[in-house]
Amino acid sequence: MTRPQDLAGWRDLAEQLKTELECRAFINDEFVDAESGETFETINPATGEVLARVASCDAADADKAVAHAREAFRGGEWSRMAPGKRKQVMLRLADLMEQHRDELALLDTLDMGKPIMSSLGDMAGAIGTIRYQAECIDKMYGEVAPTGEDALAMVLREPLGVVASIVPWNFPLMMTAWKIGPALAAGNSVILKPSEKSPLSALRLAQLALEAGLPKGVFQVLPGFGHTVGKALALSMDVNCLAFTGSTGVGKMLMQYAGQSNLKRVYLECGGKSPNLVFADCRDLDRVARHAAEAIFHNQGEVCIAGSRLLVENSVREAFVDKVLKAAESMQPGDPLDPQSFMGAIVDQTQYERILDFIRQGVEEGARLRTGGEALEGPGLFIRPTVFDGVTDQMTIGREEIFGPVLSVFGFDSEDEAVAMANDSDYGLAAGLWSQDIDRIMRVTRRLESGQVFVNNWAGGDQTVPFGGVKQSGNGRDKSHHSLEEYSELKSVWMALG
Structure with a gap:
């Protein structure tokens, strides 16, 4: 596809793209309606036009997705896949994103109003993130601790389990890549909750992930609202980690939900007044x-x-x-x-x-x-x-x-x-x-x-430097190998010898 060069060209591509939108949730490798049948409108803020009606997931959909994610994780097709093979799948995903870069950028522009040239820049960042994290997979080493000759002590890095990623609307697909890139690279199953203001590129990404060969249940997308499906994921007893970018107020609520449930890890990138x-x-x-x-x-x-x-x-x-x-x-x-x-x-x-x-x-x-x-x-x-x-x-x-x-x-x-x-x-x-x-x-x-x-x-x-804040701007870090470390668990192994 030749990239449009002017306003008329982008408008023509937008009209074509609007006839092909996927608006259903992506659960266990299938596009499905929300359990309730409810939908919400996503609107182009530059024109007021309703772009589509998108599945509005809630707690029932969250429970179903979490169960599939847990099953996929324990099944081990992704979590125990050889690092080199996992890397190749993620590199295929990055290649597919590159092939469809104009389309993905246009979806973000239509959905949240950002200039198309800015969206194209975001896509370069998103693709770069997936590639960087993929290349990190087979370069993260464990440790052998110093011991006497009567023991062997190892420190292993293992995936956490099920990661729920809740991303904002201002950089929809780039923030998605910052969250899911390291979480998938570490071997986790990931459930993505895009903002209800900008869900379309996340659903298109799900199609590309399916094509890239991510195993069943490893990557799922639940469009909907924070107070319904987002809250349900945060309160789930079977989600091991919550990664969030958004307002400080919502970040504080998510930490409370983690405490009320299973003490899941919560990584936050919140507000700023820089x-x-x-x-x-x-x-x-x-x-x-x-x-x-x-x-x-x-x-x-x-x-x-x-x-x-x-x-x-x-x-x-x-x-x-x-x-x-x-x-x-x-x-x-x-x-x-x-x-x-x-x-x-x-x-x-x-x-x-x-x-x-x-x-x-x-x-x-x-x-x-x-x-x-x-x-x-x-x-x-x-x-x-x-x-x-x-x-x-x-x-x-x-x-x-x-x-x-x-x-x-x-x-x-x-x-x-x-x-x-x-x-x-x-x-x-x-x-x-x-x-x-x-x-x-x-x-x-x-x-x-x-x-x-x-x-x-x-x-x-x-991609080599971490992104994140201090004080009430949060505690997590996106980008760099440090983000990959956040989505893995340390396991100590002490082996007695002789």
Whole structure:
């Protein structure tokens, strides 16, 4: 298939794709309706069009999927498969994802409103994750402990069992790959609960997994709502691990459910209010301003690590904010199917109204609205890039995660003040630091309370480095071999000799 090159081409492909959507749950290698027969609508936020009615799973479907997953795990066709063979299956899955990359990207764009070029970038990340984790499978070693000659002690790594992955709507398939990649690579059976706002690419992935040759019951997909099927998975006595990306509030509930059930492992990647620190000594303020704008307006600001708090040294603040405003002007929302659009639509009406309410609060609490602050007229849920200056940490927009295209600018006079402001948050997912002073970079990097720090860039990294936060941003790590370790269990073996 030749990739479309313009808006008309992507629209044509979208019309074709909408006639082929799979909307049923994927349980034990079969696409089936929910036990209740219930469905929900998935809507294109750029047009208001109903794309499809999708199976709405609940506790009955969860119980059935968990039973099949447990049976598959104990059967051992995947969990005890030779590592090299398991690797080949996952590499076939990655190859199939590569062959269908445009289609998968288009599903995410239609489902949640993100620009098609952004979705294509997500697919590269998703495919890279599956390939990286596949290559890790036969490179993870156990240990032989030091003992005397009368014993042999080994430390083995074994899969956990049944893993339930609950993923968000902002990067639907990429977040799915980050969760299921290492869990499958470790030999677990995986049940995926995609967001009800973006289930379509997960169901298409199930078709590809079937084609790739994953054994029966090893990978299943349950579309539905968090308070029904998600809760049921979290409370299940036969799920060994819960991997979640989403809000801090939901993450806290999932930890409670784990405690109420079987003390299953819970790995969380939750909210963020990430600080982006700009010191006066950094070179090329125009380039830095462009990156600062992209850090908040990429994906309509619906990004867990969005650089939503911009902290600028006061000696350059006015000039720097002017440069950010200029950059923001080139990032206006447009049709998500247009390859020229930098921003797309807000995912749904609830999130759209929530963002606009935060903007109203910012004005009421005295922040200086420099640009944006309003929605676009016409069909679709579009909000302009919005910048507030003169924000303080007492203001709602300065403390709470908005998850939209709203930037809050703070000023500081010293390094200590900047670090204190950056750390004055319940969150600790990411932080940015712009400076040419290597001594300052080393000092501040170590003092920032964050799971990841981007120095003279924003959101840099690849599959070799872990992704995750501290404080109320969670405790799990996606990507890298560290994520594979999270989905395995250590078993100690002590053998008496002679």
